[in-house]
Amino acid sequence: MFQFKEKYTVDDLRLIMKELRSEHGCPWDREQDHKSIRMDVLEEAYEVAEAIDSDNTDLLKEELGDLMLQVVFHSEIEAEKGVFDLDDVADGICKKLIYRHPHVFGDIHVENSAEVLRNWDSLKSKSKNEEKASDRLRSVPKLLPALMRGEKVGKRAANVGFDFENVNEVIDRLKSEISELEAAISEHSDIKIEEELGDILFSCTNLSRFLKKDSEKALTFAINKFIIRFSSVEALLEADGKSFSDATQDELNDYWEKAKKDTVI
Numbered sequence: 001m002f003q004f005k006e007k008y009t010v011d012d013l014r015l016i017m018k019e020l021r022s023e024h025g026c027p028w029d030r031e032q033d034h035k036s037i038r039m040d041v042l043e044e045a046y047e048v049a050e051a052i053d054s055d056n057t058d059l060l061k062e063e064l065g066d067l068m069l070q071v072v073f074h075s076e077i078e079a080e081k082g083v084f085d086l087d088d089v090a091d092g093i094c095k096k097l098i099y100r101h102p103h104v105f106g107d108i109h110v111e112n113s114a115e116v117l118r119n120w121d122s123l124k125s126k127s128k129n130e131e132k133a134s135d136r137l138r139s140v141p142k143l144l145p146a147l148m149r150g151e152k153v154g155k156r157a158a159n160v161g162f163d164f165e166n167v168n169e170v171i172d173r174l175k176s177e178i179s180e181l182e183a184a185i186s187e188h189s190d191i192k193i194e195e196e197l198g199d200i201l202f203s204c205t206n207l208s209r210f211l212k213k214d215s216e217k218a219l220t221f222a223i224n225k226f227i228i229r230f231s232s233v234e235a236l237l238e239a240d241g242k243s244f245s246d247a248t249q250d251e252l253n254d255y256w257e258k259a260k261k262d263t264v265i
Helices: 010-021 027-031 038-054 057-081 086-099 113-127 133-138 146-159 167-187 190-210 215-239 249-262
Strands: none
Touching: 010 027, 010 057, 038 057, 057 086, 086 113, 113 133, 113 146, 133 146, 146 190, 146 215, 167 190, 190 215, 215 249
């Protein structure tokens, strides 16, 4: 019999999930498998990230709970098959943390965080049996957002010495890629256009890495800024008794420049 409490723990969460998945539990929860709730993991992770960006600790606590639920859910699905359970998941990550922190749990000495990260990458590669440098690049998850994946691939290539010398070289490469895109456009080659556009975006991830900026965060900020300014343009049009369809392109450009001056981001 389920007991209601004033304060619940992780163990209670596991028991609740077992109850939901039981014969007398919830029909929807019983029907789910790994693939059916696969995207929920990604969605909850993004909501955690958004909560972090909002500096809202109450929201962060809630979203971390939603993400934890996904871990418990997937673990319970496998526990029912007798493959592994939540304790096995915890055991795995505990052993991984101990193995990858020999400077804490062993006799390795490090001077700074940079050495910690180098050791971490080396131990991670060894544990995954990555013998070649290219194996490290291939192991970056393909489902990561493309900008994030680009940064990680570039960083791993840089770790073995395959990198630009300085930020100016990255900018020169970006300019070169833009020129190649312009050439592809003049050739009216859809395949080349897409290829060169991809090269530009990948070069941007390398630029972000050299500038020590998060390309995903930078792009998100730019998109939000565009939405705010677009809304300002719409408000200016409405104030003049117009809509987007009523204005010429030159007029819209003028409204845009005014919105840029009037809005503070």
